[in-house]
Amino acid sequence: MEKVEKYIESTFHTNEAFLEEIKASIIERGVPSISVSPNAGKLLTMLVAISGAKEILEIGALGGFSGTCLARGLSEQGHLTSLELKEEYGKLAQENLTKAGLGEKVTYMIGEALASLETLATEQKKFDFFLSMQTRITMKITSKTA
Numbered sequence: 001m002e003k004v005e006k007y008i009e010s011t012f013h014t015n016e017a018f019l020e021e022i023k024a025s026i027i028e029r030g031v032p033s034i035s036v037s038p039n040a041g042k043l044l045t046m047l048v049a050i051s052g053a054k055e056i057l058e059i060g061a062l063g064g065f066s067g068t069c070l071a072r073g074l075s076e077q078g079h080l081t082s083l084e085l086k087e088e089y090g091k092l093a094q095e096n097l098t099k100a101g102l103g104e105k106v107t108y109m110i111g112e113a114l115a116s117l118e119t120l121a122t123e124q125k126k127f128d129f130f131l132s133m134q135t136r137i138t139m140k141i142t143s144k145t146a
Contacts, residue, residue: 019068022096026063029092034133035062041069044131048073053129057120058082059113060133064093070131071102080106081125083116 019038026033036044048056048070054077056070061084071080084090090108097103109116 018100019065021099022063022065022068026065026092029063029088031063031089031092035065036069036133041066044069045073048078048129051129054078055125055127056080056129056131057127058131060084061093061108062089064096066131066133067093067106068097068100068102070129071097071105072100074105078105081109081120081127082106083109083111083113085110085112 016038019041023033023035026035035041044066052075053073054075056074056078058067058070058080059082061067061082067080067082071078074080082090082093084093087110090110094103094106094108097106109119
């Protein structure tokens, strides 16, 4: 895995100040520091871009690090819907994406993810890219759709 990380870093990694600022804001606000790594973030950006995803669903906004990486890969018409349990985390994520110039590409739904998913299902909302770091919720989703 270290070899892969080094390859990604040498190929895609540049020192991006705003991503470092997001990480710092997460630490400052006492948000759990469980964001994706910078290299994984760059991979997410690339995957969104090459897939041509227009609608992304993210479960777990935290401070907005992965959301920033996802939204950076979107086309001009693309949109990210991010589900977050805690209002303070959602607000921090929105602040960070706004600072990155991506705030208008994101909608945050605050509350229990399964309830938000029910709302999205009722609205017949469709997504073509999905990211969840919430294993427990992902398992419930897959058991409901199986």
